[in-house]
Amino acid sequence: MIRNARIIDVERAIAGEPTDVLIKGGTISRIGYGLRAAPDLPVLEADGRYLLPGFWDMHTHAFKLSPQLHLPLAVANGITGTRDLMDCPGSDDTLIACVADKRHWTRAAIEGRMVSPRFVEVASFYFERADMTPDQAARLAADYRARGLDALKVYNRLSPATYKRLTDEARLWGMPVVGHLPKAVSLDNAVAAGQRSFEHGHVFARHCFRDAAAWRSGALDAEVPTALVERMVTHYDAAACARAFAQMREAGTSFVPTHVTREEDARARDPAFTGDPRLAFLDPLSRWAYRDDLKSTVVRYPAARGEAALRGYFEHGLALTHAAYRAGVPVLVGTDTAIGGFRYHDEMALLVRAGLSPAEVLRAATLDAARYAGQTHRHGRVAVGNAADLVLLEANPLDDIAHTRGLYAVLLAGRLYDRPRLDALLDFTRAQARSPVNATKLVWGFSASSVNGEL
Numbered sequence: 258m259i260r261n262a263r264i265i266d267v268e269r270a271i272a273g274e275p276t277d278v279l280i281k282g283g284t285i286s287r288i289g290y291g292l293r294a295a296p297d298l299p300v301l302e303a304d305g306r307y308l309l310p311g312f313w314d315m316h317t318h319a320f321k322l323s324p325q326l327h328l329p330l331a332v333a334n335g336i337t338g339t340r341d342l343m344d345c346p347g348s349d350d351t352l353i354a355c356v357a358d359k360r361h362w363t364r365a366a367i368e369g370r371m372v373s374p375r376f377v378e379v380a381s382f383y384f385e386r387a388d389m390t391p392d393q394a395a396r397l398a399a400d401y402r403a404r405g406l407d408a409l410k411v412y413n414r415l416s417p418a419t420y421k422r423l424t425d426e427a428r429l430w431g432m433p434v435v436g437h438l439p440k441a442v443s444l445d446n447a448v449a450a451g452q453r454s455f456e457h458g459h460v461f462a463r464h465c466f467r468d469a470a471a472w473r474s475g476a477l478d479a480e481v482p483t484a485l486v487e488r489m490v491t492h493y494d495a496a497a498c499a500r501a502f503a504q505m506r507e508a509g510t511s512f513v514p515t516h517v518t519r520e521e522d523a524r525a526r527d528p529a530f531t532g533d534p535r536l537a538f539l540d541p542l543s544r545w546a547y548r549d550d551l552k553s554t555v556v557r558y559p560a561a562r563g564e565a566a567l568r569g570y571f572e573h574g575l576a577l578t579h580a581a582y583r584a585g586v587p588v589l590v591g592t593d594t595a596i597g598g599f600r601y602h603d604e605m606a607l608l609v610r611a612g613l614s615p616a617e618v619l620r621a622a623t624l625d626a627a628r629y630a631g632q633t634h635r636h637g638r639v640a641v642g643n644a645a646d647l648v649l650l651e652a653n654p655l656d657d658i659a660h661t662r663g664l665y666a667v668l669l670a671g672r673l674y675d676r677p678r679l680d681a682l683l684d685f686t687r688a689q690a691r692s693p694v695n696a697t698k699l700v701w702g703f704s705a706s707s708v709n710g711e712l
Contacts, residue, residue: 262303270616280645283670311337311646313626316591319354325689328373330598333682337646339374346382352702367670378407385412391422410436424450454511458574465498486566490573502584513591516607517600523571525551542699579612590622615658645671
């Protein structure tokens with residue numbers, strides 16, 4: 258029993274008066290003030306705190322060691338659902354977690370045998386090779402489907418012919434295609450082909466500029482990266498974006514901007530950013546890779562001009578997300594970054610900075626995510642019959658999105674993680690990140706992985 262909680266209706270953007278919520282078998286069974294329950298029933302006194310659905314991170318990657326390094330950190334930050342965008346390429350891998358792992362972890366979390374969000378969608382390893390033929394792609398897609406993957410992920414270098422064959426096959430199976438927009442494929446054609454979601458703030462910036470066709474053809478490949486980014490911002494084509502937004506709205510195509518990844522580019526020189534104390538929750542290999550990416554960005558976009566170009570590109574991406582959302586494009590909350598649990602709240606803050614209201618961001622993080630997955634009958638609202646995946650906040654996030662960071666408790670399938678347990682999860686993850694055994698396992702897993710060259 259949760260007593261005296263103010264339920265936030267994310268659809269109507271209102272916080273109700275204090276009420277009680279009875280949970281049975283991992284499901285919300287009754288809601289109402291003054292509910293009676295058995296004397297021995299555990300009670301969580303909310304004392305007027307704010308109750309809403311658990312958050313879903315709609316762009317993550319799970320590894321073999323994620324139960325030690327990533328999944329507890331997600332739950333400790335109120336994330337009860339996760340959409341995984343990179344399965345292992347074969348039936349097993351030494352580094353990347355496979356679909357069977359993720360199904361097992363979900364069952365174990367629901368049963369209380371481990372700490373993990375639910376995996377609400379698992380996409381394949383990415384289709385990326387430029388020389389992959391349409392027939393090869395079709396055969397590989399059939400293998401992924403047979404292995405039980407939920408979606409097929411496309412990436413940057415896929416040819417238009419192979420992309421078309423892949424989307425045609427997926428449409429016949431009723432299997433969504435998700436991921437990047439391949440460079441040689443226009444956004445208009447990708448939406449028409451049925452791609453279900455597009456990831457990252459690059460999508461609109463690269464499509465909605467005057468020279469987009471030349472960029473797709475490779476005619477701008479020799480341009481200095483800083484100049485190309487500047488061109489994408491200064492030669493913005495609003496009409497092209499308006500057409501794409503309308504097409505995506507009609508098709509119900511979702512956009513997962515992961516603005517935190519572009520913030521990493523824009524702030525790659527910022528000592529306050531590169532020295533983020535939350536990096537203590539990363540294992541040494543991931544921390545090295547994270548900082549190495551930042552250093553590579555500085556080299557690729559040198560000097561003050563490069564820094565200014567990346568900051569302008571980042572701000573442009575925020576503005577385009579706002580325009581897309583106002584035009585009716587479904588926007589979802591995802592991180593795709595190393596310390597995703599903490600950065601999820603950063604992403605919500607960036608969406609508010611982009612121009613969405615706190616209420617709209619909360620809806621995107623909960624109900625809209627459940628809509629994407631076709632699971633509104635069980636998720637996305639605090640309602641009778643829905644799964645008891647919940648967060649209890651100290652203050653009203655409708656007033657300030659920063660209040661999502663003030664977690665008093667998290668419930669997953671009705672299993673309570675109160676503040677002491679959440680703190681214990683943080684302590685556990687930090688200790689696991691420092692473990693020499695885990696570091697050794699990661700290095701070995703990476704070196705033995707069949708795809709370490711691609712990663």
